[in-house]
Amino acid sequence: DIVMTQSPDSLAVSLGERATINCKSSQSVLYSSNNKNYLAWYQQKPGQPPKLLIYWASARESGVPDRFSGSGSGTDFSLTISSLQAEDVAVYYCQQYYSTPYTFGQGTKLEIK
């Protein structure tokens, strides 16, 4: 199974500042045949299901604010919020869909400093 490890476990950032969450996979999730990374990012607020933010490591889902961006390739990925807003307080998860069983990171809790 591919193990997904996020860092840090929690993060406190001031409003308007940049927040970066990292995700590392235990093996590459890059498909050489199409040069796509099979990595997604989700946001989960209390009492709600996860919400898709990013797929293919860097493709922003329709309707997601452009302050959210994804980057990385192979085994190392990042989710960046360029200017933190109050409504971004949530837990963020990465997920690999390169191979089954599909697996998630342990989550990163993002708070306001």
Place this chain on the structure above:
Amino acid sequence: QVQLVQSGAEVKKPGASVKVSCKASGYTFTNYAMHWVRQAPGQRLEWMGWINAGNDNTEYPQKFQGRVTITRDTSASTAYMELSSLRSEDTAVYYCAREGAYCTNGVCYKDNWFDPWGQGTLVTVSS
């Protein structure tokens, strides 16, 4: 819009089974796979398996083999997840989630990110 609506909370005794439903609307049900993911208290999200709603093919991770069964009723646009031999560690919120799709110029590319998700169903296993 695409929507997944799940059945209500359940309380079960150890050893029992639970069956959770997920009714889909806003898209052609048989064109997409449906996944099931659970979230136990303090644990990471855990993928439980999926069903190809078109051809009824299923796949389950080894951890749940023999205990989970995912089915669908195409006439009702509904997917089901049944988990048997329940134990206290199965107490969790269970989600259905459709396979993701990116559509451009009338062509849709599908893959196994999860979007959207149902609202979740809390299953409590307690004696």
